[in-house]
Amino acid sequence: MKSTILTGDRPTGKLHLGHYVGSLAARVKFQHDHRQFVMLADTQALTDNAENPEKVRENILEVALDYLAVGIDPNVTTIFIQSLVQAIPELTMYFLNLVTWNRLKHNPTVKLEIQQKGFGEEVPAGFMVYPVNQAADITIFKANLVPVGEDQLPVIEQAVELVRKFNRTYKTEILVEPKAYIPPIARLPGVDGKAKMSKSLGNAIYLSDSVDEVSKKVKSMYTDPGHLRVEDPGKVEGNPVFTYLDAFAHDKAKVAELKEHYQRGGLGDSVVKKYLLENLLAFLEPIRKRREELAKDPKHVMEILHRGTEVARQVADHTLKEVRGAMGINYFKS
Numbered sequence: 088m089k090s091t092i093l094t095g096d097r098p099t100g101k102l103h104l105g106h107y108v109g110s111l112a113a114r115v116k117f118q119h120d121h122r123q124f125v126m127l128a129d130t131q132a133l134t135d136n137a138e139n140p141e142k143v144r145e146n147i148l149e150v151a152l153d154y155l156a157v158g159i160d161p162n163v164t165t166i167f168i169q170s171l172v173q174a175i176p177e178l179t180m181y182f183l184n185l186v187t188w189n190r191l192k193h194n195p196t197v198k199l200e201i202q203q204k205g206f207g208e209e210v211p212a213g214f215m216v217y218p219v220n221q222a223a224d225i226t227i228f229k230a231n232l233v234p235v236g237e238d239q240l241p242v243i244e245q246a247v248e249l250v251r252k253f254n255r256t257y258k259t260e261i262l263v264e265p266k267a268y269i270p271p272i273a274r275l276p277g278v279d280g281k282a283k284m285s286k287s288l289g290n291a292i293y294l295s296d297s298v299d300e301v302s303k304k305v306k307s308m309y310t311d312p313g314h315l316r317v318e319d320p321g322k323v324e325g326n327p328v329f330t331y332l333d334a335f336a337h338d339k340a341k342v343a344e345l346k347e348h349y350q351r352g353g354l355g356d357s358v359v360k361k362y363l364l365e366n367l368l369a370f371l372e373p374i375r376k377r378r379e380e381l382a383k384d385p386k387h388v389m390e391i392l393h394r395g396t397e398v399a400r401q402v403a404d405h406t407l408k409e410v411r412g413a414m415g416i417n418y419f420k421s
């Protein structure tokens with residue numbers, strides 16, 4: 088069965104290996120067999136960047152370049168800009184009446200982000216309700232599959248609740264319940280060993296990093312702190328070097344052999360890192376080249392987004408009509 092996929096990213100910075108493993112790889116894989124929408128979530132990005140619209144604006148192009156460079160194909164995937172699909176905020180407003188303030192306050196993803204961003208009580212109202220906006224993103228395209236990182240699960244759960252509530256309240260079946268797709272390696276640790284690779288933690292390897300930058304980051308990577316001398320046995324679990332190898336090295340037998348040797352003792356970190364670096368550079372080089380090529384013609388990239396946005400608008404407007412019909416507020420029946 089063909090699924091409809093919707094997913095996206097906040098354009099607040101270039102994308103990194105964590106994005107690739109968490110969601111970009113799935114998009115490239117799924118795009119030929121499913122109907123896929125990929126969204127530059129600028130409206131959502133503004134919920135905590137109201138003072139920095141230029142940052143969001145600049146990163147629209149950067150993220151679009153990352154998408155195209157990893158192989159998201161605009162001929163089969165509709166790539167679009169969230170804020171230009173105005174049916175989304177309208178559906179958001181209707182959804183907001185179907186969720187309680189209390190429920191919003193207890194969304195674990197939002198709670199964690201409030202803490203990380205240090206908002207305290209001064210959290211922007213727009214930020215508090217972004218999961219509702221995200222539910223509208225997904226449901227306006229009747230997406231049933233959403234490839235996302237693990238941290239987004241509570242947001243998808245809230246979207247499911249909203250769909251159920253909407254369909255029940257307005258006695259309809261027009262909205263579709265989405266399901267999260269979580270990839271085999273759902274989360275990539277940072278080069279510093281922290282649980283998550285993230286721009287704000289400064290522990291990311293970007294898809295656009297130069298050979299020098301990647302080398303530097305790999306050389307400084309956190310490994311097993313107990314692995315002091317080469318002959319000491321080392322730990323593989325929780326050792327990001329091996330997590331990255333699992334994600335990016337094709338020769339699984341070689342990785343298994345390295346793990347075994349490392350655990351037994353006698354294998355130095357620098358040897359494993361050298362092998363990782365080779366694999367990462369092999370993976371990143373074609374992406375970086377394609378990105379550089381595409382970056383020479385930003386107008387062309389913006390044109391791709393423009394076309395995608397037109398398609399997205401039509402689909403979304405169609406659903407919005409059905410939504411208004413189900414609610415009985417289609418006053419002029421147009």
Ligand code: TRP
Pocket residue numbers: 093094095096097126128131221224225233234235239
């Ligand atoms: N919240 C997602 C993130 O921070 C971005 C996003 C916005 C999204 N709307 C979406 C993801 C809809 C999936 C589906 O990365």
